[in-house]
Each structure stands twice: as structure tokens, then as C-alpha cells.
Amino acid sequence: MRPAYKVLFALLVFSGIAGCAAPGASPPVAGPRPAPAYERLPPEEAARQFTRVVDAIEPVAEAECRARAPALGCDYRIVVDTRTELPPNAFQTMDDVGRPVIGFTIAMVGEVRNADELAFVMAHEAAHHIRAHIPRQRRNATAGAILMGGLAALSGADGAGIRSAQDLGASVGARSYSKEFELEADSLGTVIAARAGFDPLRGAEFFTRIPDPGNRFLGTHPPNAARIAVVRRRAAGL
Numbered sequence: 001m002r003p004a005y006k007v008l009f010a011l012l013v014f015s016g017i018a019g020c021a022a023p024g025a026s027p028p029v030a031g032p033r034p035a036p037a038y039e040r041l042p043p044e045e046a047a048r049q050f051t052r053v054v055d056a057i058e059p060v061a062e063a064e065c066r067a068r069a070p071a072l073g074c075d076y077r078i079v080v081d082t083r084t085e086l087p088p089n090a091f092q093t094m095d096d097v098g099r100p101v102i103g104f105t106i107a108m109v110g111e112v113r114n115a116d117e118l119a120f121v122m123a124h125e126a127a128h129h130i131r132a133h134i135p136r137q138r139r140n141a142t143a144g145a146i147l148m149g150g151l152a153a154l155s156g157a158d159g160a161g162i163r164s165a166q167d168l169g170a171s172v173g174a175r176s177y178s179k180e181f182e183l184e185a186d187s188l189g190t191v192i193a194a195r196a197g198f199d200p201l202r203g204a205e206f207f208t209r210i211p212d213p214g215n216r217f218l219g220t221h222p223p224n225a226a227r228i229a230v231v232r233r234r235a236a237g238l
Contacts, residue, residue: 050118113205
């Protein structure tokens with residue numbers, strides 16, 4: 001079914017993230033103000049771009065979902081959170097009835113430079129659902145909690161100690177494969193974006209501008225270079 005998506009756009013809110021200084025404001029550092037790295041889209045055009053990307057990505061993501069994981073439910077709902085205090089972010093979650101939701105903060109919509117970047121991010125989040133990353137993460141968290149709680153009990157810990165060990169085990173379990181999940185979503189997201197008519201290589205340039213998480217132990221995201229390499233390999237095979 002082709003659902004109507006819910007876009008919570010407010011053009012005045014969009015205008016508030018354009019990054020313009022107030023009239024007469026002084027730059028924080030003496031000397032000439034550096035030129036912006038790129039020109040942000042006007043609010044109306046950014047809203048139209050978002051709508052175009054949703055219209056193109058959503059049916060392709062749903063078709064991929066039905067082909068690969070129909071039991072998960074493939075009726076995506078795409079939303080925008082217009083709270084301006086939230087940082088740039090995109091995420092995939094489930095609503096109360098198990099429907100997959102792809103969410104963007106309004107800062108994230110304003111952060112992308114072009115439709116290819118927006119499409120890649122949207123396709124990446126859609127891929128998280130298709131690859132069942134939320135239920136897999138929950139299973140990993142449960143297994144970690146059981147293991148650590150059991151070890152604490154065997155060591156003679158009291159109830160509070162066991163609960164603390166379970167919480168730690170759940171956290172470690174949830175993070176154990178998060179980097180692999182991100183790379184899986186990058187790979188399948190490349191396919192979805194390309195099949196929707198976008199350039200995933202251009203879209204993955206978004207990774208060149210965000211902070212690099214490196215390769216920290218139990219980090220949640222892989223190094224940006226690894227993510228770009230996955231996109232290049234997958235795109236080469238399309």
C-alpha cells in the first residue's frame with residue numbers, strides 16, 4: 001500500500017536554521033567572516049526537495065522490503081520533527097502498532113547539500129528496518145543481560161549487583177554489532193537510492209562532513225572511510 005507520509009514542515013522554523021546572523025551582529029572572531037562551504041536551500045525549495053525525495057524513495061524502499069522481509073511490515077511512515085533545538089539526526093524506529101518509521105530532525109533536513117545526500121540518508125534508514133536491526137539489537141541486548149546477570153549471580157552478587165550487571169550486559173550486547181548494522185544499512189541503502197534514481201556515491205559524500213567516530217571499542221558507528229568504501233563497492237556492482 002502506498003501510504004500518505006506525514007511531513008511536519010513549518011517554513012518559519014526552516015528559516016530559523018538557515019544560519020544567518022542577526023542584522024548588525026559581530027562575528028565571534030575578529031577579521032573577515034569565512035564564506036559558507038555551501039549555499040543552503042531556501043525553505044520552500046528545501047521542503048519541495050524533501051517531498052520529491054520521499055516520493056521517489058518510499059515506493060522503492062517498500063518494494064525492497066516486500067521482496068526481502070515482508071513479515072516485518074513494509075508500510076513506511078516518514079516524519080520530520082520540527083523542534084529547532086534538536087541536532088541534525090535521522091533514525092529508524094517502530095510505532096505502537098509495529099509500523100516502521102523513518103524520522104528526521106528539521107536540522108538534518110537543512111544539513112544535507114542536495115537530493116542525493118537526502119535520498120541516501122533516507123534509504124539507509126529504510127534499510128535498517130529491512131535488515132531487522134531493531135529486533136536483532138534487542139536480542140543481543142537480552143542475551144548480554146542474561147549472560148552478565150548470570151555471571152554476577154554465580155559470583156555471589158546481591159539483587160542490586162545483579163541488576164547492575166544486567167544493565168551493563170544489555171548495553172554491551174546492544175552495541176556489539178552496531179557497526180556491522182550500520183555497514184549493512186549503507187550497503188542496502190546504496191541499492192535503494194540507486195533504484196530510486198539517485199546517485200549513492202554523491203549521497204555518501206555526507207560522510208565527509210560529519211565527525212569521524214574512528215574505530216572505538218564498542219562504538220556505535222564505523223569509521224566514515226569504511227562506510228564510503230562499502231558504498232563504492234556496492235555501487236560498482238549495480
